[in-house]
Amino acid sequence: MPHDDSQGISDGNSSRRDVLKTTGALGAAGAMGALAGCTGGDGGDSDGGGGDGGDGGDGGDGGATPTEGDGGDGGGSETVEISYLSAEAAENSLTPDQFEKSIGRFEEQYGNVSVNLQTASYGDIKQQISSRVSGGNPPTLAEFGSAGLELWQNGDVPDHSPFVEGSDVYPDAWGAPAEAVADFRGTYWNGAPMRHSVSNLGIRPKMYSQAGVEDPFEELSTWSGFWEATTAVAEEFPDAFAYEKTGVYNDLEDYWGEARTAWTDGADPWFEGSGEDATLKIGSEPATDGMIQHALALAQEFSSNESASRGDEEIPSLMMTDRVASFTYMTQNFTRWFQVKDDAAIGWNDGDGDVMLLPNPRVGDGSELGSLLQERGYDHASAVSDIGEGQHGGHVWGLEQAQGMFADNSQAELDAAWALNTFFHQDDQHVLEEYGETYPSIPADPELQQTLLDELGSEVPQNFSQVLSNLDEYGSQYNNTGAPWDLFGTDQIRWTDVNETISQAIAGQIQGSNLVSEVQSRVESTLEDSG
Incomplete structure (x- = not known):
């Protein structure tokens, strides 16, 4: 553990001007291998080896992963149109432009794909997704958070396992918190969060x-x-x-x-x-x-x-x-x-x-x-x-930012959506600009965490470098709350049975001597109801 101000920041001090001066040049910093070609389309006729053959089966080539190449044919000569609903892209005044710029690069590199970026706040996105699913008009890819678990349980969100397991990148490139979010009782039900915050x-x-x-x-x-x-x-x-x-x-x-x-x-x-x-x-x-x-x-x-x-x-x-x-x-x-x-x-x-x-x-x-x-x-x-x-x-925040695809889309659209999901995780320019400047966060893929730290260099603020140091030194002690439980009542337990009960005790509505037993009783009731 660092005990002096030399860790991550000179003299323990960094101004906004110093940080923005450093991160403003990151777009020109050499790409680590931005997505040059994707292997997800062409009617399942690629050599990815996933799915059940022929039409791409259960997830096509399972990959749409970053590869070296000429950009591929992106699923044939016709343009595939997909929609992407994001709350992160609406987090502040800078994030919409950042996502639009990154999507433009993705479209150039993937080829024959058009992405319609749609945004909603974290407070509104779950309701918007619910309405669109009910109306038969779900997005192709969305940041559905923990609400996606119920959608997956109902069949509105497909099994993501063929995409993950057929990928050249995942699940190995995810850190423990991200994989815990993506996995539910041995099945990958989403494409993991793109970033973390850490308390x-x-x-x-x-x-x-x-x-x-x-x-x-x-x-x-x-x-x-x-x-x-x-x-x-x-x-x-x-x-x-x-x-x-x-x-x-x-x-x-x-x-x-x-x-x-x-x-x-x-x-x-x-x-x-x-x-x-x-x-x-x-x-x-x-x-x-x-x-x-x-x-x-x-x-x-x-x-x-x-x-x-x-x-x-x-x-x-x-x-x-x-x-x-x-x-x-x-x-x-x-x-x-x-x-x-x-x-x-x-x-x-x-x-x-x-x-x-x-x-x-x-x-x-x-x-x-x-x-x-x-x-x-x-x-x-x-x-x-x-x-x-x-x-x-x-x-470690992660379940709240879980991102995945919706079943009511064509195979070509799902392949393109998986490629976009992988791009946002793995493209160094997007990661460096979005999480190093526009919306400071910890990339979900550990390799990109080090890349970000290296690029920010000596001017990285102490709180950012210390979070990365904590993650590195204490490892599994930093994890998502709820995702590893693999319980259908996770959100009710986390937010209502535990947090709301403690909040009521802080407000004086529950006696301290009764707090633990009250939390226990409420969680047990949820477990019984949710199965």
Whole structure:
């Protein structure tokens, strides 16, 4: 783990001008092998070897993968028209143009394919997809997220296994979180997310250094150390909130990251096993129950009365004005900080930085943390005392961005859609421009993560480089929450049974002593109903 500001950023500081100067040249940086030809069309007459032969069978050549060549014939002389519905392409004012530019390059390289880019916000896309499927007019490819699982179960989304397994690239090129999203009980039901965000601890260095912290990597490495340092911040800045919980239920992914820090080697905090063999841990495992209790105690001790309805988007402006000192929803996205302060110093910067990303603390000594909580009156957090040391870890967004194809399309259209999906994952120019500048994110394919880091070079902001360092050092401790469960009730469990219940406890609607049993009861009911 890096303990100084030399990791990823010079002197722990990077301005918006530095970053944009670096990333603005990335389009001209040599292509790693942008898709030069695809093997997905021609009525199944290619040499890809997938499907059942003849007409391309179950997925044609299964590939539409990046190859060296002249662009191929793209499925014959007639132009294949496909539609692509994306929420990422609507995320900010820059993403639509970025996607249009990349699609233009794809059309040139693939040949005889025309892509109609359609966009919708993440809040609207599920409803739009549902309406279009019901109306018999689904897109060819869409970022359907976890809602796609039900569509796949109903037959509206095809089995993606022939495409994945016939590919020259996948599944090997995916990282563990992406493959966990794409796979459900041994079947690939989507083409994986294109990118990830990763939850971590974020602090205001100016406030923590003034409260006496000198080495944040060491002093904030355990939850006990975090509590002690954050208490000092609260005393030094009585008009601020030393820690703010993003407690609205759909932003409680910070708890998902915290929960992993009580476990080791990538063990899932909520279920043992998966699918039909999944066994619920809530209510029987101190590491699981203790971190549910701990999330509530953190909010009760340090956070504002508005924390139960607080979204992560509100934090940057609060932190930059010394009203919030820390939170556990910080990601690799550096543009949101530059939007608040153009010359924001990201990193420790000798204790004078504006914001810094650290690994979520691990438990360290559960008995010590449990004693600390009991001394402060959090009797409902008794399970914390029985937690082992744990490891640093966090939540990796992925299921929310799952992308795949729809069954009500021709084979030629599906082949072209799979080629487009592969292009967005593998084309270095798109990845470098989209995730290095336009919408800072972690590419789902690990090889592209290193490519991005190499291209950004010394000016990469500390939060971005630290996320990549955490992923590399702690590996399986960073994973998606829900995808590995292989349960049809996953969304109900994640958002409603767990997050909404914790949010209600933060708001004072559920007693802390009843929180774990309430979460357990609601999850068990969902498991019984969903099968």
